[in-house]
Amino acid sequence: MLINKKQTWSLPESATTPENDYLARRKFIKKAGILSAGTAISTGLAQGATAGFPEKPNLNKDFVVKDRKPTPYKWITGYNNFYEFTTDKYDVRHLANKEWKTEPWTLKIGGHVEKPLTLDVNDLCKQMGIEMRVYRFRCVEAWSMVVPWDGFPLSKLIKKVQPTSKAKYVKFTTFMDEKTAPGFKRYDYYDWPYTEGLRIDEANNELTFLAVGVYGRPIPNQNGAPIRLVVPWKYGFKSIKSLVRIDFTEDQPKTLWNSAGPNEYGFYSNVNPEVPHPRWSQATERVIGESALSPRIPTLKFNGYEEQVANIYKGMDLVKHF
Numbered sequence: 001m002l003i004n005k006k007q008t009w010s011l012p013e014s015a016t017t018p019e020n021d022y023l024a025r026r027k028f029i030k031k032a033g034i035l036s037a038g039t040a041i042s043t044g045l046a047q048g049a050t051a052g053f054p055e056k057p058n059l060n061k062d063f064v065v066k067d068r069k070p071t072p073y074k075w076i077t078g079y080n081n082f083y084e085f086t087t088d089k090y091d092v093r094h095l096a097n098k099e100w101k102t103e104p105w106t107l108k109i110g111g112h113v114e115k116p117l118t119l120d121v122n123d124l125c126k127q128m129g130i131e132m133r134v135y136r137f138r139c140v141e142a143w144s145m146v147v148p149w150d151g152f153p154l155s156k157l158i159k160k161v162q163p164t165s166k167a168k169y170v171k172f173t174t175f176m177d178e179k180t181a182p183g184f185k186r187y188d189y190y191d192w193p194y195t196e197g198l199r200i201d202e203a204n205n206e207l208t209f210l211a212v213g214v215y216g217r218p219i220p221n222q223n224g225a226p227i228r229l230v231v232p233w234k235y236g237f238k239s240i241k242s243l244v245r246i247d248f249t250e251d252q253p254k255t256l257w258n259s260a261g262p263n264e265y266g267f268y269s270n271v272n273p274e275v276p277h278p279r280w281s282q283a284t285e286r287v288i289g290e291s292a293l294s295p296r297i298p299t300l301k302f303n304g305y306e307e308q309v310a311n312i313y314k315g316m317d318l319v320k321h322f
Contacts, residue, residue: 049226050103052122053218054130057150063133063207065304068287070134071145073215075289080222081139082241084174084181084194096221100180102242105226111171111247114162121226125212127160128152132216133209138271138303140235143286149230150213155204163200163248170203171253172196172229173245190260196229196240197253197267201312207232207305210243233305235269266322270313271303275322 078093085095107124110116119127130150137145158170176193178184184192202208209230212219219225224241231238237257247253257265264278273283284296302309313321 049105049121049125049212050218052120052125053150053213054125057130057132057213057216059132063135065134065136065146067304068136068146070148071289076145076147076214077220077223079288081236082183082222082224083187083190084183085222086183087187093220093222095182098180100177100221102221102225107227107243107246109157109161109246111249112164112167113248114164115160117161121212124227128156130212132213135207135209135230135232136303136305137232137236137239138285138299140237140265140269140277142277142280142282142284142299143288144297145288148215149209149211150216150219151209151211151227151230153206154208154210154229155206157210157246158204161248166250167200167248169249169252170198170200171245171247171249172198172240172243173247174240174242175244191254191256194240194256195253196238196255197249198231198238199312200248202231205309205312207308233270233302233309235271237265238269268313268318268321270309270318270322271299272301272318272322273299274301275319
């Protein structure tokens with residue numbers, strides 16, 4: 001007998017929305033708690049995969065945080081790390097939209113796969129289909145948000161390219177354009193381009209997501225347009241932005257932050273309040289969008305997704321393999 005187990009982050013039955021409300025997207029989103037008072041959807045700077053982005057992405061109610069409110073759009077799009085442009089979290093939204101163009105944009109998928117692909121991101125959006133999921137987002141710097149992402153599960157793309165038995169890891173690579181992104185030359189001590197990696201079982205987990213939108217519209221440049229990785233149980237730097245390549249590898253891939261500081265940024269980088277960063281505690285976090293006087297909140301192991309991902313790491317020393 002098939003048992004449909006309720007996810008711990010999903011909306012209760014009492015919060016489900018009638019079909020007539022669902023069809024009226026803005027009304028539905030407001031009732032589901034995704035739009036908070038004062039959120040201005042029209043204020044963000046966005047390019048992204050606009051031609052392939054649906055007018056009304058469906059909200060997947062099985063993947064919605066229920067214990068925290070979504071962060072206002074102005075904060076999600078106005079407070080970002082994107083070192084390819086700047087280390088300033090506020091200026092990045094201007095610099096990333098000054099000269100850098102993210103459409104058209106091609107994503108190449110290769111390595112140990114039976115069916116390698118090279119696709120325009122708009123075409124990829126149309127092939128994969130787009131849904132909205134509302135995830136916690138926890139930065140290694142001990143601040144957090146709740147983000148309504150639009151995109152599709154990475155497992156859907158993995159199934160399409162059919163990895164071979166040699167594919168043990170997935171390597172992700174972002175763009176490198178020194179003409180439009182000043183960070184490449186300004187911070188030349190980093191091993192550019194930005195790369196990240198996951199084990200194949202992590203990549204296939206139901207939570208792992210490729211995002212092409214935020215709050216039901218194409219993802220802005222500063223948030224990683226036109227397509228980025230989202231791994232909600234890991235620190236935010238693992239959710240690499242603006243992907244140009246996805247490669248299936250036999251060996252563990254080199255990653256930018258792990259290479260820069262292996263004692264500070266582990267390959268796994270699972271959110272764990274019991275493992276402090278060498279320069280600060282990870283036991284609590286500052287919620288972006290709330291008053292500076294608001295108290296910090298406790299950080300949850302695996303960022304609140306322990307039930308869904310802890311089995312992946314059974315038998316591993318999560319302190320040693322941070």
